[in-house]
Amino acid sequence: MATRPRRTCLTVPASIAKMLAKAAELPADEVVVDLEDGVAPADKEAAREALDGAAALGTLAVRINGVGTPWWQDDLAAVAARRPDVVVLPKAESAAHVRAVAELLPQGIGLEVQIETARGLVEVESIAAVSGPLETLVFGPGDFAASMGIPVLTIGSGTFDYAMARISVAARAHGLQPVDGPYADLRDLDGLRRSAAAALALGYDGKWVVHPEQIEPVNAIFSPSGDEVDRARRILAAGAGASVVDGDMVDVATKRMAAAVLARAGERVTVVE
Numbered sequence: 001m002a003t004r005p006r007r008t009c010l011t012v013p014a015s016i017a018k019m020l021a022k023a024a025e026l027p028a029d030e031v032v033v034d035l036e037d038g039v040a041p042a043d044k045e046a047a048r049e050a051l052d053g054a055a056a057l058g059t060l061a062v063r064i065n066g067v068g069t070p071w072w073q074d075d076l077a078a079v080a081a082r083r084p085d086v087v088v089l090p091k092a093e094s095a096a097h098v099r100a101v102a103e104l105l106p107q108g109i110g111l112e113v114q115i116e117t118a119r120g121l122v123e124v125e126s127i128a129a130v131s132g133p134l135e136t137l138v139f140g141p142g143d144f145a146a147s148m149g150i151p152v153l154t155i156g157s158g159t160f161d162y163a164m165a166r167i168s169v170a171a172r173a174h175g176l177q178p179v180d181g182p183y184a185d186l187r188d189l190d191g192l193r194r195s196a197a198a199a200l201a202l203g204y205d206g207k208w209v210v211h212p213e214q215i216e217p218v219n220a221i222f223s224p225s226g227d228e229v230d231r232a233r234r235i236l237a238a239g240a241g242a243s244v245v246d247g248d249m250v251d252v253a254t255k256r257m258a259a260a261v262l263a264r265a266g267e268r269v270t271v272v273e
Contacts, residue, residue, distance in 0.1 A: 004110075006086075006206040008138065008180050009131065011063070014047035015123065016188045024055035028215050029206065031056035034088050035075050044071050048078040061112065062102050063088035066086050067097045076104050086110040091143065093119040095126045102132040109133060112179070115224045116140030117147040128170040135271035137171040138208065139164055141181045145268040156183035156195055161202070168203040180207040189217055196221040205264075224265045232258035236269060238246035 010028035011150045011264045014035050023031045030135060033054045039047045044065070079087055084214035089101050090242055092113045107115045111133040115124050121144070128137060144163060152158040164180065166174050173176040180199035196207050208219050224232070224252035235245050235258040242251045252273060259269040 003177065005183070006059070007178055007206045008206060008218045009061070009138075009179060010212070010215060011038065011182065011208055011210055013040045014050045014062075017050065017053065020050065020054055022212070025057070026212055026215060027057060028209065029172070029219075030059040030061055032061045032063050032088055032208065033077075035071070036063050036065045039084070039182075044062075044074075050076060051078055051082040051084075054082070054084070054109060059086055060084040061086040061088050064089060066091040067100050072101075073104075076101070079109070080106050082116050083109065083159070086112055088112045088114065088115045088138070090140065091116045091120065092123075092127055093117060094123050095130050098134065099132075102130065102134065105133055110135040112136040112138055113147070114138045114140045114181075115163075116143035118144075121163055121166060124167055124170045124235060125173075128174040128176055133146040136177045136179055137167050138146055138182050140166050142184070154185050155182065157185070157191075161198075164199065164202050164204070172203060177205045178203060182208040182210045183214070186213070187264045189213070193221060195216050205236070213217045222264065224261050228261055229265050229267075232261040236262075239270045240272075 001260050006029050008028040009030040009032050010023055010026060011032040011034050012023045014033045035047050042235050062079055064087060065071040070191055086111055087105060092098055098113055104112060112135060113127060115137055141160055145152050145158050152157050153178055168178040183195045185191055190212055199207055200221055209218055231246060235250050236255055238250055244248060257272050257273045262269050
């Protein structure tokens with residue numbers, strides 16, 4: 001299972017050539033080219049043809065239409081021709097949905113699965129347990145709010161602590177990355193930062209973004225500061241057993257926490273028990 005940087009995953013409609021071209025030059029860790037909700041039904045075929053022009057500085061992903069829609073198998077055929085790094089499956093509600101897509105993916109293409117409905121959340125543990133190309137569970141706050149009848153009108157607003165925690169635990173239990181969904185109020189960068197910080201506090205590796213101006217603040221939230229990296233190194237350098245670092249009692253559990261912080265900074269450390 002591949003572990004890729006996913007602090008920011010910028011989603012762009014495949015049907016808008018100008019946005020596709022700009023996304024290819026932006027410092028998002030991942031670009032998600034959308035064939036699903038961002039594309040009108042009449043434009044689905046043209047959007048698939050536009051995949052040939054899609055590119056990314058980091059990971060290139062394509063979000064197909066959900067299993068059971070009229071378009072999902074044609075989307076997978078287009079994916080097989082274009083061969084992005086990753087395919088995103090929206091609105092997964094069962095392990096069978098995941099396996100249906102995984103079995104048709106060409107070798108070497110990863111899979112991200114969006115949990116966006118009450119039914120998907122109920123099945124999230126069995127979804128996370130599907131073996132094969134699955135890399136990531138992505139929380140979809142807009143469709144989830146609609147599924148639950150939560151009275152909000154902006155994607156990403158509302159309270160989702162239970163759903164997000166359950167998705168994060170299921171992901172980590174099976175070696176997957178949890179990634180949060182977008183915050184759609186483009187004017188509210190402080191709200192975006194709060195949303196990203198809340199996801200980080202629940203163990204998420206990153207967040208979807210929907211506008212270039214959201215990339216830098218979200219990257220910053222999911223990147224450890226220099227002070228955090230320095231302190232994590234001091235903790236790992238402490239002697240065996242219990243000791244004191246910067247006034248805090250530390251032990252092997254603290255060292256595991258420090259290693260996790262350094263992993264977010266791209267440093268892989270093995271903690272000696």
